Each structure stands twice: as C-alpha cells, then as structure tokens.
Amino acid sequence: MLDGAHGAAAADAVRLVLDFARAVGASRLIDCVCAHVDGCLYHGQASLDFVERFVSLGGRVKVPTTLNVGSVDLIHPDLFIGDPALGSAGKRLMEAHVELGCTPSFTCAPYQTLFRPRLGDQVAWAESNAIVFANSVIGARTNRYGDFIDLACALTGRVPDYGLHRNENRRAGAILELVGFEDADADQAGGIAVAAGLSLGRSCGETIAAITGLPACTSEDDLKALGAAAASSGSVAMFHAVGLTPEAPDLATATGGKDVPVATRLGPAEVSAILAGLSTVPDGSALTAVALGTPHFSLAEFDRLMPFLDAAPFAVPIYVNTGRHAWERLVADGRAARLEAAGVTVVVDTCTYVTAILRELSGAVMTNSGKWAYYAPGNLGVDVAFGTLADTMVSAKAGRVVRA
Template identity: 85%
Template sequence: MELTQTDSDILAGRQGRAAADALGLVLRFAEAVGAERLLPCASAHVDGCLYHGQASLDFVERFVALDGRVKVPTTLNVGSVDLIHPDLFIGDAALGAAGKRLMEAHVELGCIPSFTCAPYQTLFRPNFGDQLAWAESNAIVFANSVIGARTNRYGDFIDLACALTGRVPDYGLHRSENRRARVIVELSGFETAGPDQAGGIAVAAGLIVGKECGDTIAAITGLPASTSEDDLKALGAAAASSGSVAMFHAVGLTPEAPDLLTATGGANVPVVARLGPAEISGILARLCTVPDGTALTAVALGTPHFSLSEFDRLMPMLDLAPFAVPVYINTGRHEWQRLEADERAAKLEAAGVTVVVDTCTYVTSIIRDLSGAVMTNSGKWAYYAPGNLGIDVAFGTLADTLLSARAGRVVRA
C-alpha cells in the first residue's frame, strides 16, 4: 500500500485516535479490494445512521467516545425516525429511541443532519469529477451517472470510516477506465413521450438494467427527450434496487455519455435488452401485485425523497382533495424548510397530506393502516415494500396516485 505523508500522520495518531482507528479500517478495506493507494475525498454520505441493531450504535459510539470528527462535509442518509415530526413514529418505543440516538451520535461526529437519501438535492451537491465516499444505493448511482462525480458502493461502517479520515481507496469507479459502458439497453418508440410518461419509462428501464446488467455499467439509448433529472433519479433508484448497479449512462442525457461512442470508449459492446412500449408496459404491470380497482389504504410517494420540482408538479393536484385515503410524502429537511417558507407545507397539511422528513415509509413504522394495498409512483418503493412491509402495492404515475387517493381505489389517469 502506497501511503502519503497525510496517511502516515493519521496512522500515527497525529489527527487523533478516532482518525487513526478509522484509517486502519479503510486500509484493510483497500487491501481487500486490491487498491494500491488512497485518494482524498471531497465529501461523504453515510448510510449507517439507519438503525439495524446494537452493532450500529456501538460502532458510532466508539468514535464519539474518542472525540472523533469527520474530515470532509458528510451528509446523513435517512434514519429510523422523523426527528421533526416524532409523533409520526408508531413502532416499538425502544427501537425508536435507539434509532434516534444513532442519528444524534452521527451529528456529534460533525456530520450534517440532512437525513435524506437524496443529498444531491441539497446545498451539498457534489461537482463533476469529485471523488466521494457515498453510501445509499440511489445516491451512489445518481452521483456517478447524473452528476459525473466518482464513488463506489460504500456500505455501513466503511462510509463513516472514510468520512473520519477524508480518504477513499483508489479502485473501481474512482478510476476512469472502469466507468465505461460494457453493455447496451436499447429503447425505441418513445420519441414523442411527454413528461407524464417519461417517469414510468425511466423506472421500467432501471428495473431491467438492474436485472439484466447486475453491476455492469449499461449505456441506455432511446430515452425520451422529456426525461428530467427526477426521472433519472427514479431510473437509478430502480436499477440499484433490482441489481447491484452503481452507474449507468443515459446517452445524450448524462455528462459522460454525449454519444454512444463516448459512453463505451469505442468498444464493441453487446445489446442485452431491447424495450419498446409493450415491454415497458409489461415491466410496470409486474410491479403491481393487485389489479386496477383494488381498494387502497394509503398512497406513498417520495422514494427517493421528493424534490422541490416534484412538489411543483404535485401542488396543482391538491385540487383533487379531499382524499379517501391518507397520502404520505417522504422528503428531506432542505425541501421541508422551503415548503414551510413558501407556505406550501400548510397547503399540503390542509389537503390531508402527511409530509415525512428524516426517514422513509418503507423502512420505518409510519403508515397507520397497512391492512390493504398501497399505491406509489416510486419503482424503488414498489420493489421493496412487499418484502419490507408485507403488503400489496400498485404502481402508477403521479397523476394516477392522486386520482386513486381521491377514489380510494386503484384508478388510472
């Protein structure tokens, strides 16, 4: 392992015991993945603030006891409770208390209390080419693909160790030669698709990329010109849910893929899937575990966390209120503060919408009634909720979900 003077100083304890212990973990991880040196990272995003048991808390409390401080701007992923609206939590009180403590302990280490799975929507969005130590699957895919920053899929514990040292192993997607597409997913027939259709197309494409490509980088061709950043967010989240995807190229849309030749580096790579309107419709239909017309007990939106532009699209649909079933929307503190400032938060509350901050409805106990089906416009939520919550789901567009909330059953726009 090639150590810099900075590495040697940290190991020798010149930046504190916490940093020295953390760098020991980073170095052992680097050896395991075959990295020969470490790189300075511009920022970190820590997923380990979601409580998975006592080990989660013990690990962080050790660094708190050693007076550890993160060395780079470090945002936090969702936790187990909504600290702003604590009354929303309806789970076991002891688990809630442990989850709250875990979130607070990370803040004591100097982490930014963002508690969002979409740190790229905050003031701490990285720049093209930045080397990062990011966890949370959808954030990793977005950073690599949509921004052109560089991070591998860092998991719990190693994410915090990188943050405490400001160092990441030089391997994988930190290196240019590993960021080229090695397979192609072709879409056709969507040239005139509008914004309302683009989201579903992106989700379906993401699910196929995850299923067919695993951790191989895909170049996706033929996405509609109306594809937005929120649609690319949904694509990456779906791909990371159904597979081990850490990066994709949307040809003509993402920064490292102005054309297919650039995305592949000129290599002759195979086409692994061809998707037209029929295939896309079939993929989205398989996300639903109930037929149209099924009674609902809730609607869940915002996985990954709702952006301000998504709230812009939602607000005119509040005219459909009153809703027959509760509507839950997950979002980050950054967005929540803006909603409060421009009085949209009050309008959402008046319409009976529950805004959830700091966490997500598929990882913690918030939705009051899970006795029936829940509808969502999130491919990630629809993919995970049946297993996580033991419920049936219906998938649809944002308009579909709000019309269904009004009707109390699954209907389509």
C-alpha cells in the same frame, strides 16, 4: 493518522480504510471531497456501538458529510408508531452521527442539497440510489460504500483508489436500447425510466450500461427514479444515458469507442409489462394509502404535486417522503400548510418503507416509486399498486386503484 497525530478516532478509522483497500486490491488511498453516510439507519445494537466508539474517542469527520435517512422523523416524532425502544435507539444513532460533525440532512437524496458534488469530484457515498445518481447524473466518482466503511472514509477524508474512482472502469460494457418513445410526455417519462432501471438491474447487474432512446423530456427526477430502480433490482452503481448524462454525450464516448453488445431492447409492450409487474393487486382494488417520495421528493416534484391538491379531500391518506432542505422551503413558501390542509402528511428524515409510519396496512398502498414498490411488500408485508403521479392522485381521490 496511523500514528495518532489526528487523534485516536482517525487512527482507528484509517486502519479500517486501509484494510478495506487491501481487500479490494487498491494500491493507494486518494482524497475525497465529501461523504454521505448510510449507517445512521438503525439495524441493531452493532450500528450504535460502532458510532458510539468514535464519539467516545472524540472523532470528527474530515470532509463535509451528509447523512442518509434515519429510523425516525426527528421533526415530527409523533409519526413513529413502532417499538419505542427501537425508536429511541434509532434517534440516538442519528444524534451520535451529528456529534461526529456530520450534517443532519437525513436524506437519501443528498444531491438535492447544497452539498451536491461536481463533475469529476471523488466522493465516498453510501445509499444505493445516491451512489448511482452521483456517478451517472452528476459524474462524480464513488464506489458502493456500505455501512461502517462510509463513516470510516468520512473520518479520514480518504477512499481506496479502485473501481469507479478510476477512468478506465467507468465505460459502458453493454447497451440497453429503448425504442418507440420519441413522443412520450413528461408523465410517461417517469414510468419509462423506472422500467428501464428495473430491466437494467436484472439484465446487466454490475456491468455499466449505456441507455439509448430515453425520451427527450426525461428529467433529472426521472433519472433519479431510473437509478433507484436499477440499484434496487441489481448491483448497479452507474449507467450512462446517452445524450443526457455528462459522460455520455454520444454512444461512442460512453463505451470508450468499443463495440459492446445490446443486452436488452425495450419497446412500449415490454415497458408496460415491467411496470404491471410492480403491482401486486389489480386495478379497482381498494387502497389504504398513497406513498410518494422514494427517493425523497424534490422541490420540482412538489411543483407537479401541488395542482392535484385541488381535488381534496382524498379518500385515503397521502404520505410524501422528503428531506429537510425541501421541507424548510415548503414551510417558508406556504406549501407545507396547503399540503397539510389537503390531508397530505410530509415525512422528513426517514422513509415510509423502512420505518413504522403508515397507520393502516390492511389494504394496498399505491406509489409512483419503483423503489418503494420493489421493497415495500417484503419490508412491510403490504400489497402495492404502481402508477404515475397522476394515477396515484386520482386513485387517492377514489380510494381504489384507477388510472388517469
């Protein structure tokens, strides 16, 4: 590659990967089986210049490469209400990545697509929640690859052999203990997972934690929410959920047999306090919208949402972010039409906390996503109410924050 045998784009990309490997102290590169690129979200001209260079050099990714959310919904372009120039540049950035051979998935949940890696696979993934999910829930192996280096890894099919690619760095060094949640139901499990994730990010930082005491009904979507919250509030790239994730059948396996400290212990009171802290407005406050799907809504989450549509019409707009893979299924099985008839706007290719889609921001927005609640006040300047899926839907009906 360095000698140009694979083209000028690959030569440039492998130089970047080698320089990065030296910076992190890796002694060699290893093959990766796939990549997920976060750099297709427009952050300025440098984002576009970087990718256009590889396009001009005739670059092609060497491994299957999915794309994270972009700045616009290419399927529903009329949803974008921001600066047209930014929308145009964002659209071009998304298209340029596709010209490099990337799959136009445009989802922050590539693990919900056909490109989901397997246990033990070495991958080059960016996007904070996807990184945590790959390492923790799937047991694939990736470090926190950011913009630019993610594409360089995809163009070479190589990653530096360091960090979470190596067995010895994947053991838990702390314990997050949950107590008193044995009888929690499926709706409660999501909130418990979000609280555990936020606490994990704040108390453990980059230290891998083993989480004990999660409810037995904890779903993959709950673990997705846990990882997203943890990556939002801290530098978490991996956790072990004892008895639930593949590298933690028991605590001893998760820690490698070492005696590690309990960093945090959470009971019902602590979890309630953490979740209450996500809301910037009190119960009873007026709403202007409901925002769901950060990370992107799965088909299983749409299954849970559909019965709530019987309460339509709703007092405020409801936005649900999801990926194209889910959208295609919703269209095919008729659920997309039912969602539209109920006044639900399905947003594809992007997310409502990173781009201008919400029409009205004068009041609070309610969400069941810890990540959306964590970032939206700073990104959008909006007040937020956090609740379960049931809470958000009864609130959408009432037009104010109420609890199911």
